[in-house]
Amino acid sequence: MDDILDKHMSIYTLKNVLSLHVFADYFGSKQLHRITKGTTLTATLFQATGEAPGTSGYVNITKMKGKKVGFATEDNDGHFSANFVKSVQEIPYNISVIQISNIITSSAAEAPVAPPTDIDLIDLMSKKGCKEFAKLLQNSQISKSFTDLMENGLTVFCPIDKVVNSFLPKYKNLTKNGQTSLLLYHGIPDYHSLGMLRSKNGFINTMATTKGKNNKYDFSVQNDGDNVKLETNIVTAKITGTLLDEEPLAVYKIDKVLQPSELFKAQSINSEDTAPEPSSGDDEGDGETTANNNGAMIMSVNGGWLITFVLSIALVFV
Template sequence: MAFTSLTFILLSSFCFILQAQAQAQAPAPSSGDVNLTAILVKGGQFTTLIKLLQDTQQLTQIQSQLNSTSQGFTVFAPTDNAFQNLKSGALNGLGEEQKVQLILYHVTPKYYSLSDLLTVSNPVRTQASGREGSWGLNFTGQGNQVNVSTGIVETQLNNALRQQFPLAVYQVDKVLLPEELFGAKSPAAAPSPKSAKSSPEIPSVGKTGGAPSPSGNGAAERNVGLGVIVGIGLICMGALF
């Protein structure tokens, strides 16, 4: 009886060890199992964003990098209404490279929970950072409310479509417009003030077309008068003799 009990204990311990080893050797869930498209489709109002992600080939890039990232990603997903509320031509007026920059501006190269975003150091780097300009996002808020600002627009993170490493996806009701693309353009340099026009040159005596000075006219008149008097005097003297 004692032998049977000892055998049972040994067999149970052996099975427990084998089970623990099997669990330890089991591969961790692959981040490649995370499907961003499926998350957005399930959200039900991100058709425009999905199309932009596909057209710019950034969907493939994000999915590929999710397989190897150690930092994760955070995606801010504008709704279809957010895109419809843009000014007419705002999106169509962008070139292909600018559309890529706009999409990358909605992605951070790090996983952030909502609580993380309340304590981050602003501005937070995005996938568009590293180009000319900051391309950063600023976060404020308290409690469960988090606001994101670009310097042009500000909106609240309303819904967490996914909040589990390596990917967080948050709904936003406005398209995040970076200042680098949509900010006020630097005013063109104002034309340098023209030098003051020189005052009209006063014609001097002796120049062609120049008006004679009053003093010159007076001297000439006096000379003519003196000549007339001398001439009359000579005529009179001739008559006497």
């Protein structure tokens, strides 16, 4: 797996490589060792989605000497890069999870993939209730820091206009570095769907997090039923709506401005990013609105692409 990760592929290309590991037919351990005529071709998710050029989304499965079973893409020149290791889980003729020795890949799967139609993040937020936050990003000239991450994974939490307007006095009292850190604090350099956030409890780093420094700029994600709350040591914000949730970009509305403890705390603790302490007014009153190794795995399925794809990704990294 490290060989693939070292190539720093875009998320779209990586999805194509991973989709080669999801088969459209059932292959348990017994079926693999009883292949008719000793070899067969099977379609993968890469082929089924139409992303594969020609028949490059087929995988060749062949019985080899010593009771080994090899896996390779269709055009393999007789070279099988991966072998069957063991069965992990089988539900006969429904779902089979098997372990193989290496990743299956090809030049077709690794070919650069153009991202979907470009999304104007600033325009998206401006039109859907986060115009004031979008203005702050533009005026601070750090909007590029957000857009540069959109291809490989980005999650943005944008406070609604009402709370941003109420927060502006505190924002203006920060130094330029502090303002930049505050805005970056509202972005996570990874894609997190709402479902992923709902299943997560714990601290998460932000775009403002700097390695090797004491300023963590993280916050805690906490779930309360269907509600997702973002907790700093200063405020607790709630996700109140979804502007966009299409991998690799997710943008959510929140009902408060996230305030990191690195910027909003006693003056006695030095921070190069903080100006004199902002007004000690009620932090909860920012205009709140009431309202959420290298072993690889293959999943072969007879139906149910979504479940098998998720499982195959999880198992590839085991």
